[in-house]
Amino acid sequence: MIVVAHIFVVLALLACSCIVAHPTIYPHIALKHGKGNRVRALPNPPPPIISYHIHITYTLFNPPVVKEALELRNRTRQRFQDYLAPDCPGRYDYGYLCMIDDHDIENTTLIGGPFVSGEWSIFVPLGDYPLITPWLTQNRGNLSLLLHPNTGYEYEDHDIWALWAGQRWPLDMSIFDKETQTNEFGHYPGDSDNPVCLSKNGVCGDDQLYTSTLCCFDLACKAAETISNGFSNHTIHRCA
Template structure:
């Protein structure tokens, strides 16, 4: 009987040692970390810096393309007093803009993740409640994807995304799970990091309160007036 109790005691101590080895044997934990990154999502989740709305459609279906282009034009007309110049990229814009980075009538977005026809609009946080409800009720039979931009691209396009209409497959292989980057592969701390905006980056406009975050000791200040094709738009820059 004593031998059995001794065995149980030794076994329990061994198990305790295994569970606690990161503390007792820090070199073991270090080796395990060096074998590959241990990635977990932060808690609480990262802040949402902005949103994208994507309208998806079938490129080889003329009626689908026609409907998508009509909605694109209608959206531009509906929000003409709020829109800034078209965005040539997809991140770090502090004003509402239609994204213009590929031929929406004939091609998919190079590099993914969309396998279908797609056009999109960049939404600072303050515009979410202005644009999203209208598009939901005016998209017709087209598909609509709304997702946040937090820097965690995989999660932004999957567990944190919202679909309206038919869902489409996405090429998620271009993203890394539980890894904060942005659309162009930059990591937190460089000039394209979406977590905060560096000096002279556009952080808001005069239509709605600025909502993008300026880095460090910078503030979102009134900077200049630009033409948006219909009226002038006052934008703010970090300074």
């Protein structure tokens, strides 16, 4: 009986030690100090990409560089005037390709970070990714470009899932928590705020950019109308 009792005690101690060890083996389930909420592990597979942001970054205290950044923004707006919707006052879930206008891009950094440099940016639905990303990558000049997905996990979006063209600028990642969803709750690829393709009559390309965006369902990108900009004509393609 004594031997059996000893065995029972040993097993009980082992069981208790395993339970105590779990927070060390799975640190993502521990309470986060000072925040009162749980640090969430990333889902497996990773969360779906809902949309993208393209950021052009530059030095604010260098007037020639700021001028170059503003000129690129104006050229981008002019080149994609047939594709862009009105400017977005925020950063997420607008349902269309738009220039983001939420701070003074000539004199201030973005309040709330994570950018320590000047920046201007574009909200890019999934269907518009192949339209604007190649053009900006090749036409950014001496400026840096950050392309990152929007999944709701902002630390990973701006760090491990981000792509840079040009010099990589430091970001203030201390404002984000790893493996923690902070936005995009209830959103998914293809909802009304985050389309994955263009509906009927959407501008899908032209004779300079060719057919660059994706038309939905059984629609095809077809030549639709001729546009004159005062110097030359070009043909707009629409989903039909």
